[in-house]
Amino acid sequence: MTTHDDTSDPWLLTPGPLTTAPETKTAMLHDWGSRDEAFIQLNASVRERLVGIVHGQGTHVCVPLQGSGTFVVEATLGTLVPRDAKALVLVNGTYGKRMTKILDTLSRAYGVMETPEDIPCQPGDLDDVLAADPDITHVLVVHCETTSGILNPVEEIGAVAAKHKKALLIDAMSALGAIDLDARRTPFDAVMASSNKCLEGVPGMGFAIIRKTALTAAEGNAHSLVLDLHDQWAAMEKNGQWRFTPPTHVIAAFHEALERFDAEGGVAGRRARYGENCRILVDGMRALGFETLLADDIQAPIIVTFKMPGDPNFDFNDVYDRLKKQGYVIYPGNLTKAPSFRMGCIGALGPDQMRGALKAVEDTLDKMGVRTGAPR
Numbered sequence: 001m002t003t004h005d006d007t008s009d010p011w012l013l014t015p016g017p018l019t020t021a022p023e024t025k026t027a028m029l030h031d032w033g034s035r036d037e038a039f040i041q042l043n044a045s046v047r048e049r050l051v052g053i054v055h056g057q058g059t060h061v062c063v064p065l066q067g068s069g070t071f072v073v074e075a076t077l078g079t080l081v082p083r084d085a086k087a088l089v090l091v092n093g094t095y096g097k098r099m100t101k102i103l104d105t106l107s108r109a110y111g112v113m114e115t116p117e118d119i120p121c122q123p124g125d126l127d128d129v130l131a132a133d134p135d136i137t138h139v140l141v142v143h144c145e146t147t148s149g150i151l152n153p154v155e156e157i158g159a160v161a162a163k164h165k166k167a168l169l170i171d172a173m174s175a176l177g178a179i180d181l182d183a184r185r186t187p188f189d190a191v192m193a194s195s196n197k198c199l200e201g202v203p204g205m206g207f208a209i210i211r212k213t214a215l216t217a218a219e220g221n222a223h224s225l226v227l228d229l230h231d232q233w234a235a236m237e238k239n240g241q242w243r244f245t246p247p248t249h250v251i252a253a254f255h256e257a258l259e260r261f262d263a264e265g266g267v268a269g270r271r272a273r274y275g276e277n278c279r280i281l282v283d284g285m286r287a288l289g290f291e292t293l294l295a296d297d298i299q300a301p302i303i304v305t306f307k308m309p310g311d312p313n314f315d316f317n318d319v320y321d322r323l324k325k326q327g328y329v330i331y332p333g334n335l336t337k338a339p340s341f342r343m344g345c346i347g348a349l350g351p352d353q354m355r356g357a358l359k360a361v362e363d364t365l366d367k368m369g370v371r372t373g374a375p376r
C-alpha cells in the first residue's frame with residue numbers, strides 16, 4: 001500500500017503515535033465551528049461507525065472524549081465502576097497495571113489476577129477467582145497488552161465473566177480495528193480505544209463503546225466533571241455537540257481514517273495487512289539472529305518484543321539513532337524482567353516499509369560490527 005508522502009517524516013514502528021496516511025493528514029486543513037452542522041454530522045458519523053466495528057448497533061453507544069487513550073480509560077472506570085463496587089483487574093503488563101493505578105486514584109476497591117508478561121490471562125483461573133469472591137462486580141482486561149504485544153483471550157475471558165454475571169470492561173486500545181471483537185458474542189459493558197492506534201487517525205481523542213443500559217445506570221458515579229462519560233453522552237445526545245471544545249481536526253482526520261478503514265475491508269482487511277507486516281518483520285529479524293519474546297501463537301500482529309542481543313557491540317540508543325537517520329523509528333522495551341526492544345506493525349505501513357526497516361537493521365548491525373542479533 002502507499003502511505004505518507006512526506007519523505008522527511010520517519011516511519012513509526014512504534015506503539016503510537018503512528019504513521020498516518022496523507023489523506024488523513026489532509027482532512028485537517030479546515031476549521032470547523034463546534035455548532036457547525038457539517039461538523040455535527042461528521043462527529044455523529046464517526047460515533048456510529050465505531051459502534052459498527054464491534055457490532056454494537058442497538059445495544060451500545062460510542063462516547064468520545066478529548067485526550068489520549070488513558071483519559072478514556074480513567075473516564076470509563078470512573079463512570080462505570082460504582083463507588084461501592086469491586087473490580088478484578090487481569091494484569092500481564094503496564095496497561096493492566098495502569099488500570100489498578102486508576103482504581104487506586106479513584107478509591108475503588110479491586111483485586112488483581114496477575115500472570116507473567118509472556119503468559120496470556122488464564123480464563124480457567126478467572127473462573128476460580130470469581131467463584132471464590134462473590135463481591136467482584138467488574139472484570140477488567142487488556143485485549144492486546146502493548147507492553148509485550150501479547151494477545152489476551154478476551155472471548156474466553158468474556159464467557160467466564162458472563163457465566164458469573166460480572167460486567168466486562170476491555171482496554172482494546174491497541175487492538176480495536178485489527179483484532180475481532182463482537183458485542184454479540186462477547187458481552188462487554190465497555191470497550192475502550194483511541195483515534196490513533198489500529199484505526200490510524202491522529203492522536204487526540206479516545207472513545208468508549210458502552211452498553212446503553214450500563215451507561216444509563218451510571219449517572220452520578222463519576223468522580224470528575226470532565227471525565228464523566230454519562231454526562232458527556234447525555235449532552236451529546238441532546239444536541240449532537242461536545243460539552244467542551246471538541247478536537248475538531250482530530251475528528252475530521254478520524255472520519256477520513258475510518259473511510260480508509262472501510263475501503264481496506266474493515267477489521268479483516270486491516271488484520272491481514274498488519275499480519276503480513278508482522279510476519280515479514282519477525283521472519284526477517286529471526287534471519288538476523290534476533291529472538292522474539294513471545295511464541296507466534298500468542299503474538300498479536302500489533303507490536304513485537306525482541307530480546308536484547310548479547311553481542312557487546314549492540315547498543316540500543318546507538319541503534320535507535322542510526323535507524324532514525326535511515327527513516328525508521330523503533331521503541332524501547334518495557335518488560336520488568338529482561339532487557340528488550342520493540343518494533344510495531346501498525347499504522348499506515350505496508351510490506352515495503354517493513355522490508356525497508358529490516359534492511360536498515362541489517363546495515364546498522366554491519367556498521368556496528370554486531371555479528372548476530374541473538375540474545376545472551
Ligand SMILES: *Cc1c(COP(=O)(O)O)cnc(C)c1O
Pocket residue numbers: 015016068069070071073095142144145146171172173174194
Ligand atoms: C496506547 C495504550 C493505552 C493508552 O495510552 P495513551 O498513551 O494514554 O494513549 C492504553 N492501553 C493500551 C493497551 C495501549 O496500547
